[in-house]
Amino acid sequence: MNVLLKSVKLIDPANKANHLKKRDILIKNGRIERLAARIETGSNIRVIQQKGLCVSRGWFDSGVSFGEPGFEERETIANGLATAARSGFTTIVLNPNTHPKPDSSGAIIFLKKSAEGNAVDLIPLGSLTVKSSGVDLAELYDMHNAGAGGFYDFKSPIENSNLLKIALQYSQNFGGLVYSFPLDRKLAPKGIVHEGASSTRLGLKGIPNLAENLQIKRDLDILEYSGGKLHIPTISSGAAVKHIEEAKKKGLNISCSVAIHNLWFTDEELEAFDSNYKVLPPLRTREDQKMLIKAVKDGVIDFVTTDHTPMDIEEKRLEFDNAGYGSLGLENAFGVLNQLFGTEMAVDLLTKGKERYGVANLPIEVSEEACLSLFDPDVSYQLNKDDLYSTSKNSMYLGEELKGKAIGIIANNQLII
16 A cells, blocks of 8 residues: 655644644655655555645544344444544444453454454453353453454443452453453443433433442542552543542552543433433543543543444344334544544544553554544534444434544554545
8 A cells, every 4th residue: 555645734743843743744665764744756646635634543432332143133243444544533442332241362363363464453352241241250371362352241230349359350360351341230230321310301311320339439448458550441430530530549550441421421411311311331521521621631630432333223123111222333433532632632532542452552653554534623523323333323413513534544454434
């Protein structure tokens, strides 16, 4: 692949010489050959030139679901990775949201092989327990050796405290990353939305902030006792931020993420009983939203995730109580973050978290492998179904006015735009 990017604006704070400057970038055979104010080249080079085009290091998402194997009607790996590429992502971490659950090295190898040859790198997560049942630990070491980026019973809390302790202790031997979903089910046995004024008014059973906060407090106490590496995905409450901040001050090896929909929406959206707004953890209050945004800005929340979860129309076109959880998020991620935080911070958030999973954050420099995200931060648009590349169309962002759009990527010696 030979490509010349003409007069693109670099968003790369680590490269002070070129940050916010317009440059030409010549890429040959997947590597950056030249980087200059002006580059002339022959006719055998594909030239990409577009008004407002910007380039950054490749974007990363720590929490994406597809469907294959088992739920191909939701999304296949091939189309899911194509969606990620067109949404500006060069690496995604794949949630173990499949059937059967990926609880063995063979399952991890299948996922890795299914993604071979794509522009987007796929890092699969393995199930923490056999069949994600929460009873017996799965083959953690074997899955780690097969390429698993961590271990997670998707959206299922670890109810057995001793199991979490053993998982953290055992995984220390090989540097494994253990996930713990922040929910105490006993405090919300039938809850489906945030417990508060909206749930009371709408007659929907609630999940209180307390159910998240107590679980996180327990997890952090176990981590302090056992050691190990712990990740808490998609926190949603302001109080959770305080617990994690205290744990980091103690020096615990803890990271956490927040779903972008918890930064953009609140439980006020539930008034129409639209099942696209049914997610787990649930949308919470405006006060929680403000505290989460502040925690992202302060760096207490380590990275953001789209929590992209395609769902078949038959799983969403049901009464709100019975509908499945999840919304798309890849396609609109940049537009949301660009509006919330501005372009430079949005890019910073989209490139954070790689080190936690052993992924190199490749610089935009001569002789380096080209791993780039292409985007226009100034285009304004209303998200509609034509903007959705996913097979499923269950997006809570439909109709939202956004600013900033991904154009594509250059990665693994491929150009996707």
